[in-house]
Amino acid sequence: MPAVTRTTCAGRPAWLVRTSCSAMLVSVADGGALVLDHWGGDGGALDGGLNGDSYLPHTPWNRPSQAHFLDGVPLAYSVHGDRAFKEPGLVVARQDGSSVSRLTLSEDHVEGDVLRLVFEDPGSGLLVEHRFAAAVEHGIVVRDVRVENRGAQPLRVERIASAVLGLPPARYQSWALTGRWGDEYQLTRRDLMPGKVVLDSRRGFTSHEANPWFALTEAGQDGPVWFGALAWSGNWSIVFETERNDALHVVAGINPFDSAWHLEPGESFRTPPLVCGYADDGLDGAARLMHRYQRDHVLPARHRGTPPPVHYNTWLATSFDVEVGHQVELATRAAELGVELFVVDDGWFGARRDDHAGLGDWVVDPVKFPGGLGELVDEVHRLGMKFGIWLEPEMVNPDSDLHRAHPDWVLHLPDRETTLSRNQLVLNFARDDVREGVVEQVRALLREHRIDFVKWDHNRPYTEVGWPQAPVERRREVWVRHVRGVYEVIARLRAEFPDLMIETCAGGGGRADLGILGVADLAQVSDNTDPSDRLRVQHGFSRAYAPRAMVGWVADAPEPTTGRTSPLEFRFHVAMQGVLGISGDILAWGDDERTRAAGLIAEYKRVRPTIQDGDQHWLVPPSDRGPCAVQYVSRDRDEVVVFVYQVRGVVGEGPRRLRLRGLDAGRRYRRSGDGAVTTGAALMAVGLPSAFPPPEPPGHTEDWRSRVEVWRAVGEESGAVRQEEV
Template sequence: MSIQYEEKNRLFVLETRRTSYAMAVNGDNRLQHLYWGEKLPYASDYTLTAVPELASQESTLDVASLEYPGWAGIYYAEPCLKTTFADGVRDVVLEVAGHRVAEGAAPELCIELRDARYGLAVELHYRIYEELDLIERWVVLTNGGDRAVAVESAQSAQWSVPGNHSYRFTHLAGKYFHEMQLRRVPLTEGKKVIESRRSNTGHHQNPWFALDRGNATETAGPVWFGALAWSGSWKITAEVTPFYEVRVTGGMNDFDFGYRLEPGAKLETPAFIGGFSAEGFGEASRLLHRHQLTNVLPKEHAGNLRKVLYNSWEATYFDVSEKDQGAIAEKAAAMGVELFVVDDGWFGQRHHDRAGLGDWYVNPDKFPNGLKPLIDRVHGLGMDFGIWVEPEMVNPDSDLYRAHPDWVIHFPGRARTEARNQLMLNLARRDVREYIFDFMNRLLSDHDIQFVKWDMNRPISEPGWPELPADRQKEIWVEYVRGLYEIVDRLKAAHPAVVFESCSSGGGRVDLGILRRMDQTWPSDNTNALERLKIQEGYSYGYAAKTMMAWVTDNSADWLPLSYRFHCAMMGSLGIGGNLHHWSDEKLAEATRLIGDYKAIRHLVQEGLLYRLLSPGEGKQTTAVQYVAPDQTEAVLFVLAVHQSNADPLPPVYLQGLEPDRLYRVDGQDRPVSGRSLMSQGLPVRLEGAFQSRLIRIASV
């Protein structure tokens, strides 16, 4: 049983293949966290310890961790729940009221807490992914009273790890064009906060974290980790109490947050998944990757390999026409491209980024016969057809805005701040949701489209919702994201054959919430292959390679070889975005060969186990990434130089994840060698000249 309850000690133990998670009801009828980590053998290993007597300035809750603390009593650490009741009482005292268990492939435990006086119920949900050592948590609030409750913070979970004063916090930071940069900082007393207040996931932080005791590596050491499934404003707080209790709390951002919970109403928080690995950061990543491939990605396309994509943006920008797009499609198809995508500029009066956004009709001057002739031509070339949209936005210079200026997010009497010359439609409104669903549904119903690139090119400002009473307008942070999810869910249900890609000026919307609805993401507008290596490395800590679109473009084409740019992009789902009109016959022929190479190994990249062997951020001459088939019968290794000079001989690359006693044949070697040899003696790799790269296939004999 993965969920166990011991009645005598009121003890809950959740077990996965290699981990356990324990909590118990204490003498005050409060749910107290006991343990999370490597699996322990006996129920007696989990005990409620007596809290020592403390000075009046200290809090016992800094020593004994509650599982889901409400703000109440002598408590000054990060709470999970903060409310104001109708009579002005501003704390919440949560006591255990019962529990239930649902068995199945992913068993669930629900523990019900209730406020000691008011009718507020809090259901703590735990879903167990036993083979992946993961626990998914979320909370459902229900107002069982007869008066409204103002919710000021409702977090998804608080993760407590064994107390220690030397934890290290790993997260992904950056900014536009430099997303997903790996950061590691020691935790001391106090709080380390990563967050987005921008209404999207954000470029500056990502809702993924890892904790270790300062000495874990890629291959060894205990690591606790988690990822939040929310595509709006979020916050994760890592806190060390004065008594070295270490906790990570996360969920919807409580900045400018407010939710009026009417009698009988519910509020469900986003899921927050957590896991433990005793085998370092590499295994922690692989557990999350397998979870995404098997449990998160939309089922319609989760098992399909991503097609090689061409996107026309860099070739034409807004100067889109049927004739030119068709000419580019001819060249793309000849290279072996499988999916042709028309980017921005095909609709409305969209000749630049200052007008037309929101007017979703096919521009009659650019496509006098509509999109069908181009779509038919693309299909006739053996490719799928895809299109770019940005449904959540509007230009002030558009028919839509002139007709519905009230549809944008704004404060009455304040200027409406533009970014990229556009404003945000209020997806919290029902009429706006229906407008977006209607035009997208007609676009996909009237045209034979197989792929949608869904973009979002600005964050929120002036977050007003004037149609609501003042005490409810802060609900926009929740209802906007719910609106987005509802629209995409409806479109996916109506058009299950269409693949969706999430984009937000690059990596502004990468999280497990959007990946439940969209099949892949665009992690950065930065396509410089050398800089992209760090972005892709950071991405791999939290997200699977199959979900990551990676393009070969003309960025850095004057100094990085085409093969180098391809090898970098082959480490995800491959796309091409360069201007094919400017590619020579020799370059087109080389690209054709490299696309063929990718098709031969993409099943390993997209569905295999990823091993980060050499990091591009550690000052080494090379970076190396390996992908291994789940059955260990084959692998592919990418080695890329990250410095201009490589005059010194390169050390061997030590492979991982192979079956030790199996023989493997390696590209370029005359005789097979054992997996143990490749992992213990390493593989010699020679790179000739500056910024060279190698793709090496390894297959069992």
């Protein structure tokens, strides 16, 4: 069946947008409002019921005079000027100060899997185009909005959401990823009551405190989930408004805080997309839809078919004390362990001795590298590894050659003192000369050296955000133009150096979203490398983002952030949930640690394709105490990888069973190691024990236990293999 079809609903013109597992039905009500008549399951049964009365419950009117209002009606977009009193998705002001728009449908276009609905406001010349793009096989609908000024006078866009989503009356719960530095991506649930709940960032970037992802469930229900994620790395806002009849109104897009966009006649503006979907199998099912979509459509295409490499990062071993001889020693040891990428972190450039100076001067320090950076780059390549380097191109220290030459390049206001954070300021990427200057510097570095990988960092929020060089009517565009400028710079560098891989980092996990992941291959999720904390961080991160984009680090013990100590295997098994990375002083590791680490890296490489490209299932979510387990199934269901953890064991607690998911029930699977064979049906119905054997040596703590089990499908020719109870 086609992804998009024209139809009617309750006598109104309507359009049905279908994916493999859901449907979105929109119609135009009297007065021009765009109604979301249905968003959820399909089952192929919607077509037959669309021509009768609307099946959506409407608000009972308090008195007949309110019958034409849209309160309580789920909308697909809300405009200031609609007959509604809920959060608007669009507010556009005219020269006379009026900001009321009255839109009427003028065109509809069905182009393959894409629906475009065009509305116009004759009074202002405003054109509004809604785009619904169905990623059919992934169960995803991507929405965005474009506005254009077709009138004779300028317009000011004061608010423009990427999408509005309305759900019919019910008791809803919202799920969000919240936290702080070192404790990012905590999955939090909130009962939605009458009124508004707002998630947002006003920090200039995605933020550690919240992430532009959400999920919605009905209270007490484990099944249906509605979800969305905004592809934007700047200020963002998601508003949940519960109406008086318990209908839910969701508005998601660029944060209108301190922001506006000037439209001269003939000019247009397009929002970042909102990626949204529906799953009937809970948060885990919603996450798998997002993972598949990101792997196939979001992450840069150049490296989608190549597994991200096991990498070593020097930060926790050297901090700013970078010296070529020591770096060569670290690289040699990393290669012996089986590392595939060696990354030199902060401290290699300019006058960089600490975080007070040098940022913005992307030239090699001749004291630390008297023979030039090429000496280390060549040695790393000779050792069989790729070479990576740390950059923070969006920032500058006042004590730098760049700032002394161009003090006006930073975000600033002429009559306000600028605030330092980490001793640095933010470059204004809204400016053409700033973007060109940064591209020129980074281009020179990449051309001179065979650099395969860049860790692109970002270590402070934005204050005193101003652009005094711009025309007055354009100055509040700086928040949006800056983010677009960052995307542009990275995209230009990727186009010129197509094999370059990029990791996004912002003080750890402060910038991971579908916008930055469109130009970066990987994301750092936290500066906190404590594995028990990371279980919760990675669980939350993976609700929204694919494991192949998630960087995990194995650090030294005790862990530098929390001071806790855990076994090497536990640290590795946690970091292996996505893209395996190692930091810390590996030169101080003993022979036994190095041998075990090399074995764990080799084990990870064997199962890496299933972890990074398979379907993820959290069997037992992490908690402060007790078991935790996460499973990965290859797309062809030939291989299953299960990580089992015990965090702070509970004395006297009996064993539990871990029932696997997503296997082929009729196939048999063999466990690597002991050769035990059982069926997919048994693994899903009976499962595996969560218990661990008694610790060795006697007296060793029950805390921090972990193991990995790998099951691979076997053919009929293996019938002679003994059947064992699992």
